[in-house]
Amino acid sequence: MIKLNDNYLKLPGSYLFAEIARRTAAYSEQNPGKRLIKLGIGDVTLPLPAACVEAMKKAADEMADKATFMGYGPYEGYDFLREAIVKNDYAPRGVKISADEIFVSDGAKSDCGNIGDIFSEDNVVAVCDPVYPVYIDANAMSGRAGNWLGERWEKIVYMPCTPENGFIPELPATVPDMIYLCFPNNPTGMAATKAQLKPWVDYANEHGSIILYDAAYRAYMSDPELPRTIYEIPGAETCAIEFCSFSKTAGFTGTRCGWTVIPRSLKRDGQSIYDLWMRRQSTKFNGTAYVIQRAAEATYSEAGKAQIAQMIGYYMNNAAVIRKGLSEAGLELYGGTDSPYIWFRAPGGLGSWEFFDRLLSEANVVTTPGEGFGPSGAGFIRLTAFGDAENTAEAVRRIKAII
Secondary structure, three states: OOOOOHHHHOOOOOOHHHHHHHHHHHHHHHOOOOOOEEOOOOOOOOOOOHHHHHHHHHHHHHHOOOOOOOOOOOOOOOHHHHHHHHHHHHHHHOOOOOHHHEEEEOOHHHHHHHHHHHOOOOOOEEEEEOOOHHHHHHHHHOOOOOOEOOOOEOOOEEEEOOHHHOOOOOOOOOOOOEEEEEOOOOOOOOOOOHHHHHHHHHHHHHHOOEEEEEOOOHHHOOOOOOOOOHHHOOOHHHOEEEEEEOHHHHOHHHOOOEEEEOOOOOEEOOEEHHHHHHHHHHHHOOOOOHHHHHHHHHHHOHHHHHHHHHHHHHHHHHHHHHHHHHHHOOOOEEEOOOOOEEEEEOHHHOOHHHHHHHHHHHHOEEOEEHHHHOHHHOOEEEEEOOOOHHHHHHHHHHHHHHO
């Protein structure tokens, strides 16, 4: 009889956002007349930039012509997009990344989860706490997390990110092999400075660890001095892999495109991490569709840049509305200035899920309970600024009314 991967059997009942969807659906079914406003899952609401849509149409027309039809594409992505990424996202920051060190993907989530394929099951994994659940769940599926103990995983090194340490974790005493960092952070919405990231780069290089750096929200930073990429930190090219996405930057959540950077200078055990990932991708990944990559390329056109700036401005205005309203209500809150997420403490000592249920039933607002992001998220709630402007303002009014 076939044997299952019993690591999957150790996973808690459901993924965080699946549980939110379940509770929301159950409430809607029982209360069909209630209009819910969703500020929970970080999905965008504005349409794709017009420049991207036009690029997709043009690429689709090319696919209809034998002379310009494109079949199987390169696993690592087309040169036109990889070169555009380097020219626009790295070169202006003084970062020396070459186009052939870019791997185009179908979004940061996939590669954040799949990168573990090239690393041993015996590696020790460290995550910020609270944390985007994919980092932990993917490693649990691979056997690196040990057993689920009801609040945390047995073998995961949790690095608390709290108001007391400014949401920047301390270097762990137990030296991990794989270190997941995400800035601007999901879920806390806080960003890290170059001075705060430099010790992590030095630590990883000293101990032979690898930093897995999620920069999916880099476009939402308002402070020009904040690093947009880990490679702005000297030494990062020998210890870090970076994951980026067009999902939140350009509204590609339903279009799916991102990229991963693996410098050729990154080696461990005498092996090239670049070569291992290329081997993995060429076996398990079909590549991102040509039409989609043309749309992604268009984000770097003059029209695309202008349209994306307008889109990000819209969402960050929502963040400002949320911050202002919740501050007026006397809530302790963080984020929302360099990211589209606002992180606030539930009033009256309520638990995350307890206040989630209250917001759902009394304010008809769907949020994300901080407890779902890890032990240090207990008692907090995450709001997203990706909603419609009118709905966001209404949601804030509703929340203030029940506090």
